[in-house]
Amino acid sequence: MSESNVTNELIYSVLQKMQADTSEMKFDMRDLKVRMTMVEEHLGSSLIATSGVNSRLDRLNDRVERIERRLDLSEAR
Numbered sequence: 001m002s003e004s005n006v007t008n009e010l011i012y013s014v015l016q017k018m019q020a021d022t023s024e025m026k027f028d029m030r031d032l033k034v035r036m037t038m039v040e041e042h043l044g045s046s047l048i049a050t051s052g053v054n055s056r057l058d059r060l061n062d063r064v065e066r067i068e069r070r071l072d073l074s075e076a077r
Contacts, residue, residue, distance in 0.1 A: 068074040 065074070
């Protein structure tokens with residue numbers, strides 16, 4: 001069998017690599033959190049804009065219905 005030589009230097013170098021990898025993952029997670037927040041904010045503003053458009057369409061529909069009633073164009077219900 002081959003003898004494996006595990007030295008303190010080897011352990012130290014592996015731990016340094018692990019620490020660097022962990023640090024990089026922390027940075028990536030912070031970046032992802034910021035980007036996710038931006039997506040959520042954009043989605044929220046899109047929903048607000050859609051709500052505004054729906055409100056305007058509802059008012060327009062009410063106006064068209066009033067015009068149809070005045071001109072006696074609406075179908076009997």
